[in-house]
Amino acid sequence: MICPQCGLPNLDQAKRCLRCNALLNSQSAAAAAPADLTPPRATSRRRWQKLLMAWKRRQGFVWPSYPRPDTPGDNDASSFRETLAFRAAVAILCGFFLPSWRQFHLGRRARGRAFLYAAVLAFVALVITLGTPHWRLCLWLLATVQSWSMIDALQRPGAPLGETLRICLLSFFLFFAAGLADRMLVHSAIAAAGWEIIPAYYQHGDLRAGMLVRVVPQDHYQPGDLVAARFGAYYDARFGSYYDRVIATGSHHVAIKDAHVYIDGHTAEQQPLNHEWRGMNWQPFTMQDNEVLVYASWLQINADWGDPYPDQLAATRPNLPPERVRGKVIVRWPLWHRQAMP
Amino acid sequence: MTHRFNALEINDAPTAAKPAAPASRGEQIKDAQFFLDAANTHFYRLEWEPALKSYSQAASIDAGSAQAWLGQIFCLVNLQEYREAELWYGKAIDIVGEGADLLAVRAILAARCADFERACGFSDSSLESAGTSALPFIARGEIFLYARRNAEYCFEQACSCQPQDWRPRVLIAESCLFNGKDAAVMLGMKFVQSMLATQGQQAELHLALGRLCLALGRNAEAHQALEEASVLAPDMTSVAQYLAQSRARRGFFARLFGAKK
Numbered sequence: 001m002i003c004p005q006c007g008l009p010n011l012d013q014a015k016r017c018l019r020c021n022a023l024l025n026s027q028s029a030a031a032a033a034p035a036d037l038t039p040p041r042a043t044s045r046r047r048w049q050k051l052l053m054a055w056k057r058r059q060g061f062v063w064p065s066y067p068r069p070d071t072p073g074d075n076d077a078s079s080f081r082e083t084l085a086f087r088a089a090v091a092i093l094c095g096f097f098l099p100s101w102r103q104f105h106l107g108r109r110a111r112g113r114a115f116l117y118a119a120v121l122a123f124v125a126l127v128i129t130l131g132t133p134h135w136r137l138c139l140w141l142l143a144t145v146q147s148w149s150m151i152d153a154l155q156r157p158g159a160p161l162g163e164t165l166r167i168c169l170l171s172f173f174l175f176f177a178a179g180l181a182d183r184m185l186v187h188s189a190i191a192a193a194g195w196e197i198i199p200a201y202y203q204h205g206d207l208r209a210g211m212l213v214r215v216v217p218q219d220h221y222q223p224g225d226l227v228a229a230r231f232g233a234y235y236d237a238r239f240g241s242y243y244d245r246v247i248a249t250g251s252h253h254v255a256i257k258d259a260h261v262y263i264d265g266h267t268a269e270q271q272p273l274n275h276e277w278r279g280m281n282w283q284p285f286t287m288q289d290n291e292v293l294v295y296a297s298w299l300q301i302n303a304d305w306g307d308p309y310p311d312q313l314a315a316t317r318p319n320l321p322p323e324r325v326r327g328k329v330i331v332r333w334p335l336w337h338r339q340a341m342p
Numbered sequence: 343m344t345h346r347f348n349a350l351e352i353n354d355a356p357t358a359a360k361p362a363a364p365a366s367r368g369e370q371i372k373d374a375q376f377f378l379d380a381a382n383t384h385f386y387r388l389e390w391e392p393a394l395k396s397y398s399q400a401a402s403i404d405a406g407s408a409q410a411w412l413g414q415i416f417c418l419v420n421l422q423e424y425r426e427a428e429l430w431y432g433k434a435i436d437i438v439g440e441g442a443d444l445l446a447v448r449a450i451l452a453a454r455c456a457d458f459e460r461a462c463g464f465s466d467s468s469l470e471s472a473g474t475s476a477l478p479f480i481a482r483g484e485i486f487l488y489a490r491r492n493a494e495y496c497f498e499q500a501c502s503c504q505p506q507d508w509r510p511r512v513l514i515a516e517s518c519l520f521n522g523k524d525a526a527v528m529l530g531m532k533f534v535q536s537m538l539a540t541q542g543q544q545a546e547l548h549l550a551l552g553r554l555c556l557a558l559g560r561n562a563e564a565h566q567a568l569e570e571a572s573v574l575a576p577d578m579t580s581v582a583q584y585l586a587q588s589r590a591r592r593g594f595f596a597r598l599f600g601a602k603k
Binding site for chain 2: 016020021022023037038039040041042046050052053056057060061062063064107
């Protein structure tokens with residue numbers, strides 16, 4: 001074959017000329033060789049693309065595993081461990097109790113630290129805001145960190161689109177599941193400590209919604225003590241108990257009129273917990289020696305509603321026999337309202 | 343000798359450029375090899391644009407030169423023009439075919455684009471036909487740096503292919519510097535320093551050492567290495583910018599906030 005460039009006769013099977021190294025198949029050389037051998041140059045800096053690439057490089061990657069030689073039972077064990085179900089179970093269990101464990105196990109230390117710090121921060125915020133109306137926000141924040149960590153542990157580079165979509169759907173489920181589980185745990189811890197949560201309608205006075213209190217039975221109560229009292233009969237099944245201030249104890253002549261309590265003809269020194277209470281008027285009555293005067297000020301029975309039913313009347317009567325007073329209310333959480341146990 | 347052929351009518355390939363005829367006796371023939379040598383010199387001195395130009399001239403003279411195509415693609419990778427490098431790689435394999443070195447540089451390109459799956463594939467293919475070339479092992483080592491595996495072993499394999507050649511060490515240093523992590527930079531420094539012990543007159547090695555020291559915050563050592571490089575190769579233009587960097591880090595606040603060690 002004659003070289004088209006320098007004319008040197010070459011062997012027929014030679015691909016390149018011995019002298020000038022040109023391709024001997026002139027047709028392919030002419031067809032394949034581009035007219036301009038200067039490479040194209042970039043017209044823009046593509047800064048954001050490069051930043052993204054740099055970030056991905058910093059994350060690194062896990063070297064792809066290659067299939068191992070067949071051994072008895074080995075494929076079944078390894079294939080099960082590689083399944084999404086198994087990885088999900090491990091990630092969920094580890095991610096719930098220690099959000100960053102799976103990241104550390106996979107060698108992603110920076111990510112693990114980030115999730116760990118976020119979880120600790122959310123947990124500390126939850127503990128601090130426990131007893132305030134904001135504790136639920138911190139609880140859902142903690143659930144967000146937990147679910148995010150679980151989902152991050154499940155993802156693997158190069159996964160097919162179907163798996164990625166399934167993981168996205170799983171993330172919604174995990175978020176709500178983590179939130180509900182955290183809430184159950186918090187309520188269980190509160191119940192185990194013997195605390196009670198002040199209901200949401202307590203927005204006034206010394207007791208506010210969300211506060212964690214402990215009810216301690218006492219032999220005697222003083223005016224001004226915060227106590228928990230049971231409703232009588234009709235309301236018991238609906239509300240359980242209520243919390244308010246002791247207005248008076250012992251034998252006194254009591255009158256309640258126009259949102260004022262009168263003890264022995266004088267305005268009582270202690271008033272109910274709700275400063276804006278608009279209670280119904282009570283006909284003057286005399287308390288027994290062992291009775292405690294506690295008015296359910298949150299129960300806004302308007303005088304315009306008309307006379308209450310007899311069972312309602314009995315259930316909300318303010319002079320309580322001792323067996324209806326559960327005990328003295330001691331605030332335990334939040335910390336800045338904490339009271340010493342008697 | 344070449345003047346005897348000037349009068350002959352040879353039907354040359356229309357796209358292949360002719361090397362320029364020497365103007366006078368004794369002047370070097372500027373053929374493909376001449377431009378390749380010049381390009382390699384620029385390349386290892388980190389002068390990417392002149393290297394790219396010289397490689398392009400070599401490829402224009404000899405379209406079948408795999409080294410010229412390889413050099414062009416590698417220069418584009420080092421200039422971070424990844425899309426263009428990928429395009430040019432496609433053209434290169436059409437003309438010169440897929441060789442181990444081309445596959446290796448393609449693997450490096452994929453790794454720097456954070457496309458690690460492709461990088462692993464190209465690296466595997468290049469190692470299958472590695473031969474005596476060090477570049478496939480260097481590419482593998484760079485990918486191992488991102489996978490947090492034993493990159494040192496790969497780099498040692500690369501150096502053992504050409505034990506007396508300082509060029510693989512410069513490429514290893516470049517890979518480690520691009521990775522940016524302290525562990526990788528210190529690994530690169532280890533390979534460069536071991537070669538400097540026997541080839542202390544190579545300016546490119548001093549330049550590589552200077553850059554590695556700058557990356558680690560060892561300003562004084564960096565300055566010394568860069569000064570040595572500039573003395574050994576006064577025509578090296580790339581050393582000036584690194585010298586300027588080392589001078590800029592001499593201030594109090596630069597030392598306070600910039601120095602790592």
